[in-house]
Amino acid sequence: MKLFTATHFKFALLVAIVTMFVTATASAQNAKIQTSQLDALAAKATETVDVNIDESLMQMTAKFLSNKDPDEAKVKELVNGLKGIYVRSFEFETEGQYSAADLESIRSQLRNSSWDRIVNINSKKEGAVEVYLMHSAGVISGLAVLATDPKEVTIVNIVGPVDLEKLSALEGNFGVPVLGIEYPKTKRKNDE
């Protein structure tokens, strides 16, 4: 009877560990934004860019970047633990080539309660920039940037633990465009 109980306990422990692992993995996966609905915009765009750096590539990159080179070490520290970087960008020759409805598929994912909008800038001259963070168990597990102007749409999606204070160092690397965003340390959408 004692053995039976111990076996059950071990089994329950194993199930709990597996569940925790699966939950953590699922949370990280959820931070990946589905962008395939934007494919239709490509037909009207004068330039399209898709960058897909998945977890295995991300970790390989982190592993082989040098600790001795200060620049590489900085990037290495930043990308360590990241599960992916995905960028999609569309440039148009004229205004009015896309509408709010075209971006609804992205916005509807970001309206999910696990995403918080931490930056929302609207400028007629500069366009609009929205930055969203996903938190899982108190830790940032993903970031999404939606930058639009009348002739351009850019979506940057970083999956994994992101250090906001060092994030600007990632701009210009790994296909992430230079967005010039000053990321706040921690700011929830209710704080705006």
Place this chain on the structure above:
Amino acid sequence: MKKLIAIGLVFIALAGGVPPVHAKGDDFNDVVKLIEHFYHVKHQGVPLLARAGIKTATTVARISGGRGRQLAEAGSVKVAYFEDQDFKSNADYLRFKSAITAALAGKWSPLIQVASPKEQEQTYIYLRDAGEKFNVMVVTLESREACVVQVNLSPSTLAKLMQNPDEMGNAITIDATQD
């Protein structure tokens, strides 16, 4: 005379073991064939003979794993050129993107895809894990020329290039084909 030199150099290059473009079950070959069928063009296996002389000799040396290589592993380079041919005749780049995606699906991971229909330029970079190294395929199409390059890269070289994927295609293509 130049033509003779070129032919001679090409013969030497071929005899020296330039990787064959037509290998069975070869994704590189499949992509080359795809471009040929889609755009009704024909590739040249060795970078352009007509340039002849030292340029060709150096390029051939590079292709067969010779001196001066900086990125690709020795002997790992495959190149197919399409020069002075019409890539405007079928300007539907979205269909081409779908076709190349389908051809390499499940075998290669798309790293970066850039298309500028206005400039009639397309660049595709695909990666494949090959054990201790990575296979990288770069496909570049412009209005009058195209190039398919496949190289083996060490993880450390790839890691460095990954920092700037926008320039990666250019760097690999130039390394594989130019002095």
